[in-house]
Every structure is written in structure tokens, then in C-alpha cells.
Amino acid sequence: MKEKYICLTGLIFIMLLCFCACEKPGTVQPGKIQLGVAYYNQNDTFLSQLNECLKDQLDRLETDNFEVIMTTRDAAGSQRTQDDQVKELIDAGCNVLCVNLADRTDPSEIIDLARENDVPIIFFNREPVAEDMMQWDKLYYVGADAQLSGILQGELAADAIRSDKKTDRNKDGKIQYVVLEGEPGHQDAIIRTESAVNTLKKGGIQLEKLSCGIANWNRSQAQNRMLQMISQHQNQIELVLANNDDMALGAIDAYEKLNYTESALPVFFGIDGTDAGLQAVLDGKMTATVYNDKEGQAQAMAELAAAVVTGKGMEEIEFVNGRYIYLSYYKADKEHADAFVK
Ligand code: BGC
Ligand code: CA
Numbered sequence: 083m084k085e086k087y088i089c090l091t092g093l094i095f096i097m098l099l100c101f102c103a104c105e106k107p108g109t110v111q112p113g114k115i116q117l118g119v120a121y122y123n124q125n126d127t128f129l130s131q132l133n134e135c136l137k138d139q140l141d142r143l144e145t146d147n148f149e150v151i152m153t154t155r156d157a158a159g160s161q162r163t164q165d166d167q168v169k170e171l172i173d174a175g176c177n178v179l180c181v182n183l184a185d186r187t188d189p190s191e192i193i194d195l196a197r198e199n200d201v202p203i204i205f206f207n208r209e210p211v212a213e214d215m216m217q218w219d220k221l222y223y224v225g226a227d228a229q230l231s232g233i234l235q236g237e238l239a240a241d242a243i244r245s246d247k248k249t250d251r252n253k254d255g256k257i258q259y260v261v262l263e264g265e266p267g268h269q270d271a272i273i274r275t276e277s278a279v280n281t282l283k284k285g286g287i288q289l290e291k292l293s294c295g296i297a298n299w300n301r302s303q304a305q306n307r308m309l310q311m312i313s314q315h316q317n318q319i320e321l322v323l324a325n326n327d328d329m330a331l332g333a334i335d336a337y338e339k340l341n342y343t344e345s346a347l348p349v350f351f352g353i354d355g356t357d358a359g360l361q362a363v364l365d366g367k368m369t370a371t372v373y374n375d376k377e378g379q380a381q382a383m384a385e386l387a388a389a390v391v392t393g394k395g396m397e398e399i400e401f402v403n404g405r406y407i408y409l410s411y412y413k414a415d416k417e418h419a420d421a422f423v424k
Contacts, residue, residue: 113147113148113149114148114149114150114151114177114391115140115143115148115149115150115151115177115178115387115388115391115392116151116153116174116175116176116177116178117140117150117151117152117153117176117177117178117179117180117387118152118153118154118155118168118171118172118174118176118178118179118180119133119136119152119153119154119155119179119180119181119182120154120155120157120164120167120168120171120179120180120181120182121133121154121155121156121157121182122157122159122164122182122183122184122208123156123157123158123159123184124154124156126299127301127327127328127354127356127358128207128299128326128327128328128354128356128374128376129182129207131356131357131376132207132376132379132380133154135376135377135379135380135381136152136180136380136383136384137152138380139380139381139383139384139385140152140384142384143384143388153171153174153176155167155168155170155171157184159184160184161183161184161185161188163184164181164183164184164192165191165192165195168181168192168195168196169195172195172196172199172201176201177201177391178201178202178203178204178387178390178391179196179201179202179203179204180203180204180205180206180383180387181203181204181205181206182205182206182207182208183205183208183210186208186209186210186211186267186268186269187210187211187214187267189205189210189214190214190217193214193217193218193221196218196220196221197217197218197220200220201220202220202221202222202390202391203220203221203222204222204223204224204383204386204387204390205221205222205223205224206223206224206225206379206383207224207225207379208268208269209223209225209269210223215405215406220390221405222386222390222401222405222406222407223405223406223407224379224382224383224386224406224407224409225269225379225406225407225408225409226374226375226379226408226409226410226411227408227409227410227411228269228270228273228274228277229273229277230277230410230411231270231274231277231353231372231374231411232273232274232275232276232277232278232280232281233277233278233281234372234411234412234413235274235278235281235323235351235353235370235372236277236278236279236280236281236282236284236285237281237285237413238351238369238370238372238413238415239278239282239287239321239323239349239351239369239370240281240282240285240286240287242349242369242370242415243257243282243287243321243349244285244287248345249320249321249349250320251317251320251346252318252320255288256288256289256290257282257287257288257289257290257320257321258290258292258315258318258319258320258321259289259290259291259292259319259320259321259322259323259348260291260292260293260294260295260308260311260315260319260321260322260323261275261279261291261293261294261295261322261323261324261325262294262295262296262297262304262307262308262322262323262324262325262329262330262332262333263275263294263295263296263297263325263329264296264297264298264299264325264326264329265296265298265299266296268299270325270326270353271325274325274353275294275323275325278323278351279291279323292311292314292315292318292319293311293314293315295307295308295310295311297329297332299325299326299328299329300328300329300332301328301329301331301332301335302332303329303332304324304328304329304330304331304332304333304335304336305332305333305335305336305339306332306336307332308322308332308333308335308336308337309336309339309340312336312337312340317346319348320348320349321348321349321351322348322349322350322351323351324350324351324352324353325353326352326353326354327352327353327354327355327356327358327359327362327368327371328352328354328356328358328359329352330350330351330352330359330362330368330371331352331358331359331362331368333350334350334362334367334368349369350367350368350369351368351369351370351371352368352370352371352372353371353372353374353411354371354372354373354374355371355372355373355374355412355414355419355422357423357424359371360414360419360422360423361423363414363415363416363419364416364419364420364423366416369415369416370413370414370415370416370419371414371419372411372412372413372414373411373412373413373414373422374411375409375410375411375412378409378410379409382399382407382409385399386399386407
């Protein structure tokens with residue numbers, strides 16, 4: 083009898099141990115996603131529109147017995163601030179994180195925090211370097227193929243130049259161009275510029291680079307850079323390639339400020355297809371943009387978040403190199419821009 087009793091208490095003890103081990107913070111809690119989203123800068127036009135899409139996607143996941151809570155934080159450009167915000171999100175009980183790194187080369191602190199608490203991270207839009215992605219096996223990335231966006235921008239520009247001989251305003255057989263670049267060190271900035279320019283060259287367009295200005299994705303910085311470039315090169319600029327729509331719009335603002343007549347304007351190309359970018363294409367102010375599929379990215383983030391939390395549906399997700407999801411880009415010229423307007 084006594085032996086039986088010892089056996090039974092032993093069994094209960096082992097069961098209790100098992101139960102406690104399963105209750106570590108951050109482990110699977112089916113029935114609830116508590117998602118913490120950390121943005122590098124919520125004033126960023128593309129990201130603020132992506133955030134709206136993410137809310138829509140999370141609403142769709144919610145059912146009577148599946149709760150979804152989303153908490154967002156804005157690092158205003160500082161990695162230090164973001165590190166603290168991620169800690170707060172984890173302390174508040176988030177069981178998955180979406181992180182848009184302030185400094186894409188410096189995610190170690192965040193990765194350590196997440197690993198200690200077993201909270202998976204889906205990085206998005208600002209891609210960590212490959213070595214950092216290898217630090218832990220619960221790190222994922224959702225973004226888009228930067229090279230493709232540059233190729234599509236280059237093709238759109240080459241088509242426009244070929245179909246309108248007036249683009250070469252000084253008729254020297256070359257297209258004098260300037261580039262407005264995003265943040266230095268951002269995967270999309272360097273690659274977009276290179277692949278757009280190479281695509282134009284491959285398309286048989288003779289180019290002459292006049293200048294290049296960094297405007298950090300920002301419309302008013304782009305306006306200022308453009309005003310400087312116009313004053314340096316007066317009426318010589320025939321083409322403006324911008325790494326995103328906000329900077330293309332800033333360049334257009336600069337010419338509007340100087341009251342240029344339409345026939346003296348260069349042609350402008352952006353990337354993103356933000357609401358204002360698409361409108362500028364429809365109005366004929368921007369020749370074309372390349373649609374950055376925020377709906378697709380938001381959907382991939384939401385589905386992946388649900389899969390890592392519930393442990394269900396992971397097999398159906400198509401990863402590149404096991405942990406990356408890249409969405410496509412699409413051409414949006416005047417004829418096709420309408421299709422992307424919500
Ligand atoms: C977008 C930019 C945005 C940047 C932020 C890029 O992919 O095209 O508009 O500012 O991401 O990281
Ligand atoms: Ca020319």
C-alpha cells in the first residue's frame with residue numbers, strides 16, 4: 083500500500099514537472115496571437131500604408147475562438163529605442179514579433195532577447211544580413227526582391243524614352259539623368275539604383291549621369307536635393323530615377339516650386355505605388371512607378387505569425403532558403419496604375 087502511494091506521488095510529481103516545463107513564456111498558446119510590431123519609423127509613407135494592410139490581415143485571422151492582439155511601436159530611427167521597445171513588447175506577453183529594424187546591421191540585442199524568451203521574430207522590409215539570420219532558427223524575413231524593382235523601373239524608363247523622342251530634350255542621343263537614393267546601407271537603395279541603370283543600358287539607352295543625391299526615402303529631403311541638382315545642372319536633367327515614390331514626388335515638388343513649364347520637365351520614375359505615387363502617375367506627373375506589394379507582404383506576415391504561434395500551416399508556406407519570403411513587384415504605368423488603387 084505504502085509503495086503504491088509513493089509511486090502515485092512520484093507520478094504526480096513527474097506530471098507536474100512536465101506541466102511546468104510546458105508553461106515557459108513565449109511557447110505555443112493556441113487560441114491567441116499577441117503580436118508586437120516594431121517600426122523603424124512610422125512616418126515612413128510606405129510603412130504606414132503597409133501597417134494598414136497588416137491590421138486588415140490580422141482582422142481576417144480573428145474568429146470567435148481565436149483572438150488577435152496587435153501592439154505597435156515606433157523607434158523614430160533609433161536602434162537603441164527599438165531594442166527597449168522590443169523588451170517591453172516581450173514583457174507585455176507578446177508571443178510573436180514583427181520587426182522593421184532601425185539599423186538592419188544591428189539586430190543582435192533583439193535576437194538575444196527573443197531567443198531568451200522563445201519569441202519568434204519575423205523581420206520585414208529591412209533585411210538583416212545573412213549571418214544574423216543564422217543566429218537562431220526562429221528568425222524569418224518577409225520582404226520583396228529589390229533587384230526586380232530596379233529592373234522593372236529600368237524597363238519602364240527605357241520604354242518611355244524609346245516611345246517619346248522628346249525625352250532627349252537636347253537631342254544629343256543621350257539621356258542626362260540624376261538619381262535620388264534611399265538611406266545608405268538599405269538593401270533596396272543600392273540594388274534598385276544599380277539594376278535600374280543596368281537595365282536601361284542593356285535596353286540600348288545611352289545614359290549620362292549628372293548627379294546623385296541621398297534623400298533617405300523622404301519627400302522633403304528629396305525636394306531639397308533636387309533643388310540643388312537643378313541649380314547645378316539647370317535645364318540639362320532629362321530623367322529622374324528615384325528609389326521610391328516619396329522621393330520622386332519630392333523631385334516633382336522642386337520643379338513645381340520653380341514653376342517649370344511642362345515641356346521643360348524631365349521624366350520621373352518612382353517605386354512603391356503609394357496612394358500619392360499612383361495618383362501622380364494617373365495625373366501624368368510621374369511617368370510610372372513599380373508596385374511594392376504591401377498587401378502581399380502583410381498577408382505573408384500575418385499568416386506566418388499565425389503559423390509560428392499555433393504550429394499549424396507552416397508546411398504550406400513557401401520559403402526561400404528555409405526562412406525568407408519575397409513578394410514580387412509590378413509595373414504601374416498610366417495604363418496599369420488604376421488596378422492598384424484601392
Ligand atoms: C520602400 C521605401 C521605404 C523603405 C523603408 C522600401 O522598401 O520602397 O518607400 O521608405 O522601404 O525601409
Ligand atoms: Ca540628352
